[in-house]
Amino acid sequence: MSENKAVAATEEVILKVEGLKKDFGDKHVLNGIDITVNRGDIICVIGPSGSGKSTFLRCLNCMEDPTAGHIMFDGEDLADMSVDINLHRQNMGMVFQHFNLFNNKTVIQNIMLAPVHTGKKAFRRLREKSGYSSVAEIKEKAQKEAMALLKRIGLEDKADVYPSTLSGGQKQRVAIVRALAMKPKVILFDEPTSALDPEMVGEVLDLMRDVAAEGMTMIIVTHEMGFAREVANRVLFIDEGVILESAAPAEFFGNPKHPRLKDFLSKVL
Amino acid sequence: MGDFSQKWARFLKYFIEYEGYKRVQTGLKNTLIIAVLGLLFGILIGTLIAAVRVMPKYKRLPRILNGFCSFYVGFFRGTPMVVQLLLFYYVLLPILGIKVSSVQVSVLVFSLNSGAYISEMMRAGIQSVDPGQMEAGRAVGLSFSATMMMIVIPQAIKNILPTLGNEFIALIKETSVVSFVGASDLYVAFNYIGSNSYEFMVPYIVMALIYIVLVVIITILIKLMEHYFAKSDRRK
Ligand SMILES: Nc1ncnc2c1ncn2[C@@H]1O[C@H](COP(=O)(O)OP(=O)(O)OP(=O)(O)O)[C@@H](O)[C@H]1O
Numbered sequence: 001m002s003e004n005k006a007v008a009a010t011e012e013v014i015l016k017v018e019g020l021k022k023d024f025g026d027k028h029v030l031n032g033i034d035i036t037v038n039r040g041d042i043i044c045v046i047g048p049s050g051s052g053k054s055t056f057l058r059c060l061n062c063m064e065d066p067t068a069g070h071i072m073f074d075g076e077d078l079a080d081m082s083v084d085i086n087l088h089r090q091n092m093g094m095v096f097q098h099f100n101l102f103n104n105k106t107v108i109q110n111i112m113l114a115p116v117h118t119g120k121k122a123f124r125r126l127r128e129k130s131g132y133s134s135v136a137e138i139k140e141k142a143q144k145e146a147m148a149l150l151k152r153i154g155l156e157d158k159a160d161v162y163p164s165t166l167s168g169g170q171k172q173r174v175a176i177v178r179a180l181a182m183k184p185k186v187i188l189f190d191e192p193t194s195a196l197d198p199e200m201v202g203e204v205l206d207l208m209r210d211v212a213a214e215g216m217t218m219i220i221v222t223h224e225m226g227f228a229r230e231v232a233n234r235v236l237f238i239d240e241g242v243i244l245e246s247a248a249p250a251e252f253f254g255n256p257k258h259p260r261l262k263d264f265l266s267k268v269l
Numbered sequence: 270m271g272d273f274s275q276k277w278a279r280f281l282k283y284f285i286e287y288e289g290y291k292r293v294q295t296g297l298k299n300t301l302i303i304a305v306l307g308l309l310f311g312i313l314i315g316t317l318i319a320a321v322r323v324m325p326k327y328k329r330l331p332r333i334l335n336g337f338c339s340f341y342v343g344f345f346r347g348t349p350m351v352v353q354l355l356l357f358y359y360v361l362l363p364i365l366g367i368k369v370s371s372v373q374v375s376v377l378v379f380s381l382n383s384g385a386y387i388s389e390m391m392r393a394g395i396q397s398v399d400p401g402q403m404e405a406g407r408a409v410g411l412s413f414s415a416t417m418m419m420i421v422i423p424q425a426i427k428n429i430l431p432t433l434g435n436e437f438i439a440l441i442k443e444t445s446v447v448s449f450v451g452a453s454d455l456y457v458a459f460n461y462i463g464s465n466s467y468e469f470m471v472p473y474i475v476m477a478l479i480y481i482v483l484v485v486i487i488t489i490l491i492k493l494m495e496h497y498f499a500k501s502d503r504r505k
């Protein structure tokens with residue numbers, strides 16, 4: 001069971017969160033979160049509804065600005081409002097519960113959009129030093145890579161359709177490869193399967209397993225306990241904005257310590 | 270009825286023989302220039318204002334811009350077009366020492382006016398786009414403005430296309446006030462034919478018909494565009 005798990009987990013720290021707090025008005029949602037993520041880590045986050053799991057994830061790439069604390073990533077503190085957050089987000093993919101594919105773009109355009117846009121920006125600034133010799137080359141390369149990604153998920157025949165014609169499972173798989181297209185260092189997943197019909201959950205989890213096996217660092221908020229147990233090398237339990245337990249899955253599910261985690265697991269398992 | 274055919278003959282004489290059609294041509298051209306440019310610049314201005322209005326407001330600059338936009342929209346929605354035309358042509362531009370033709374002033378005022386109205390439509394349009402679209406754009410590292418331009422605004426425009434069509438139709442019809450600053454539009458042309466031939470019935474009927482034809486053509490164009498945009502809807 002553990003042979004394909006955390007194969008690539010290393011000691012190289014990729015993300016370090018210290019004392020992360022988030023208030024919405026006078027509501028304290030995150031109350032001091034500390035966590036260190038190594039390259040190749042697959043971290044699953046579970047917890048009751050409203051405990052702050054989404055808020056935690058959204059603070060990591062500053063979709064919500066943290067109220068206090070530090071998020072060290074690529075040698076910079078993302079909680080510092082003066083960093084170029086757009087640059088860092090290119091290295092930190094995000095997959096949403098409701099897919100959020102761009103409705104006005106075809107499937108392949110969805111995947112190519114950000115690589116082409118950021119590639120063009122780099123080219124305009126650095127010219128030849130960006131590694132490209134022309135704008136056309138940027139597009140060509142992005143298109144090739146997007147096509148390869150679509151092939152990987154078996155959707156190359158859907159390249160030119162609009163997202164509204166896809167099934168939920170197909171949409172989410174496209175959303176995942178859209179994140180992969182940026183070659184991020186980490187991908188954040190917020191309940192990637194909870195908006196899916198049950199028969200489509202499997203195909204999305206399969207793809208995530210696949211991505212994990214390649215050594216991608218992933219932080220996954222999920223209710224799929226089986227998946228967490230099988231794929232994660234660490235599981236976190238968040239309640240009322242703090243991490244109450246953090247352990248390897250065998251320990252986490254086999255021998256939970258915190259009474260609230262025991263209570264939670266007894267309800268969901 | 271014999272009376273009418275006499276009037277019709279008289280109209281045709283002034284229209285063709287005395288070259289009234291040339292004035293109508295100029296009038297039609299001006300009407301279209303003012304309405305089309307007014308719409309295009311209006312969309313540009315309206316989109317910019319709408320983008321400012323939906324920007325996150327915790328920084329100082331967006332707040333200042335927002336205040337300015339509120340004032341602008343309030344002024345242009347709160348006064349009649351004629352008043353705006355007169356103010357610009359006889360007060361503001363002379364004070365600034367800017368000399369422009371009456372058609373140019375009309376284009377300017379129509380752009381600013383429709384910009385104010387379109388900004389409100391566009392704001393509603395932007396708000397009708399799922400916030401997840403903006404989030405997804407930001408999450409892949411696109412800036413607020415890049416996401417707005419490439420993702421949100423195209424969807425917003427699609428959503429408000431019918432209202433934009435109505436705005437265009439309203440602009441076409443409202444061009445009939447530009448004669449207040451001496452621009453020759455359709456009304457001026459037919460009025461000229463009428464007062465020269467001492468016969469207003471036919472000229473005004475023809476004028477009305479031309480307006481109706483314009484509006485029908487625009488309505489068809491909008492339908493075609495909606496159809497084109499609908500391709501990204503759930504249909505293959
Ligand atoms: N933008 C916001 N403004 C105000 N309150 C918010 C906002 N976003 C989240 N909250 C509140 O913060 C708390 C935590 O929300 P969050 O979405 O992080 O929970 P969650 O653990 O992801 O729950 P779920 O399992 O239902 O997705 C909730 O009480 C929620 O109402």
Ligand SMILES: [Mg+2]
Nearest residue numbers: 053054055191
């Ligand atoms: Mg959530």
